[in-house]
Amino acid sequence: MRWAWVIGDGGNIIDRMNSERDFDDRARSATDRQPDTGVRAEDPPGLDSELLADHLRQELPGGITGELSGRLLTGGRSNLTYEVRDEAGRRWAVRRPPLGHVLPTAHDMAREFRVINALRTTPVPVPEAMLLCRDVSVLGAPFFVMEFVDGHSALDVEGLRELGSRRTGRIGSALVTQLVTLHSVDPEQVGLGDFGRPEGFLARQLRRWRTQLDGSRSRPTDLLDALHTRLGDALPVSPAPTIVHGDYRVDNTIFGDDDRMRAILDWEMATLGDPLADLGMLLVYGRRAPLAGHAPVNAETTPGYPTEDALIEAYATTSGRDVDGLAWYVGFGFFKLAVIMEGIHYRHRLGQTAGVGFGGIGELVEPLARSGHDALRAGLR
Numbered sequence: 001m002r003w004a005w006v007i008g009d010g011g012n013i014i015d016r017m018n019s020e021r022d023f024d025d026r027a028r029s030a031t032d033r034q035p036d037t038g039v040r041a042e043d044p045p046g047l048d049s050e051l052l053a054d055h056l057r058q059e060l061p062g063g064i065t066g067e068l069s070g071r072l073l074t075g076g077r078s079n080l081t082y083e084v085r086d087e088a089g090r091r092w093a094v095r096r097p098p099l100g101h102v103l104p105t106a107h108d109m110a111r112e113f114r115v116i117n118a119l120r121t122t123p124v125p126v127p128e129a130m131l132l133c134r135d136v137s138v139l140g141a142p143f144f145v146m147e148f149v150d151g152h153s154a155l156d157v158e159g160l161r162e163l164g165s166r167r168t169g170r171i172g173s174a175l176v177t178q179l180v181t182l183h184s185v186d187p188e189q190v191g192l193g194d195f196g197r198p199e200g201f202l203a204r205q206l207r208r209w210r211t212q213l214d215g216s217r218s219r220p221t222d223l224l225d226a227l228h229t230r231l232g233d234a235l236p237v238s239p240a241p242t243i244v245h246g247d248y249r250v251d252n253t254i255f256g257d258d259d260r261m262r263a264i265l266d267w268e269m270a271t272l273g274d275p276l277a278d279l280g281m282l283l284v285y286g287r288r289a290p291l292a293g294h295a296p297v298n299a300e301t302t303p304g305y306p307t308e309d310a311l312i313e314a315y316a317t318t319s320g321r322d323v324d325g326l327a328w329y330v331g332f333g334f335f336k337l338a339v340i341m342e343g344i345h346y347r348h349r350l351g352q353t354a355g356v357g358f359g360g361i362g363e364l365v366e367p368l369a370r371s372g373h374d375a376l377r378a379g380l381r
Contacts, residue, residue, distance in 0.1 A: 044072040096143035109142040115270045118190040151254040165304030170259040172306040176314040183242040183275040196272030198241030216343040224369040236325045238274040248278045249285040280329025327379040334372030
């Protein structure tokens with residue numbers, strides 16, 4: 001599959017953008033990209049092309065040519081991303097919060113815009129933001145605009161198999177290398193020193209993800225509640241804080257034909273905190289059960305992809321960090337993912353999702369919670 005978007009140039013960094021909030025307020029989905037079906041003749045849910053065109057003519061550097069058409073790229077389980085195209089054939093991506101039920105302080109467009117802008121001055125491969133709009137009269141919610149570039153994006157098992165085992169191995173290795181690069185950035189030097197509150201990070205994460213669960217509760221979730229209790233009874237001591245992505249995985253990246261990572265996407269859960277949370281989530285996405293028919297990317301499903309042990313060892317060696325106790329972070333990652341799925345299930349029951357594939361989401365919650373218990377029981381390393 002070959003489509004990609006990278007955010008384009010422009011705009012001043014917005015200051016004082018809710019810097020006290022943590023990424024745990026921005027619950028999102030692990031499986032939100034939809035098939036490339038081409039630009040639709042009508043507007044997809046959440047995008048008014050006429051109002052957007054009027055706004056971009058006035059505010060976007062360079063403006064637009066003619067009218068806009070758009071299609072949904074992400075399916076409404078978290079922030080929505082659209083491809084929009086003007087009559088001159090130029091393309092952008094537009095990112096906005098999901099429709100309907102949105103938890104308080106979640107899906108903060110300005111926060112995501114800020115971190116991407118800050119990291120453009122570093123070796124971390126990130127897109128560039130062109131335009132942030134806080135005016136809810138345009139699309140019904142704040143949004144920001146990004147520019148497309150070519151590359152391999154939304155990579156899954158099928159896409160990686162098409163690239164072959166050798167290229168898949170390079171991509172898997174690059175995931176670890178770039179994660180270490182991100183965790184090496186000094187937040188103060190890039191203007192993100194106030195981007196989060198690292199002290200008490202894990203306890204606050206656990207508490208706020210429980211709040212997310214309570215805010216979307218529509219049925220008993222005993223196994224998930226028990227996982228929350230186990231995690232709270234075994235909180236680890238965090239290493240020195242870093243910038244963390246919050247949802248780091250292969251399908252949140254863009255790779256070029258040279259297998260170099262061109263961009264890390266979807267920064268809505270970024271904050272300052274414990275770097276092992278990112279590594280734990282990367283392992284969770286390799287361990288999870290199939291979601292919406294899509295197998296997890298790991299060494300068994302995807303020839304050439306590094307084993308879990310190889311990913312851990314590469315991170316530990318390259319970063320110099322102690323990764324003992326990683327099992328807790330994997331268990332916590334499964335807790336987060338289960339809470340996210342419960343929130344999607346809740347929105348779907350209310351008829352507030354856009355796209356397809358939501359009907360069985362609620363059935364995934366208990367298996368994910370069980371996997372979290374298994375990770376804590378078995379341990380890692």
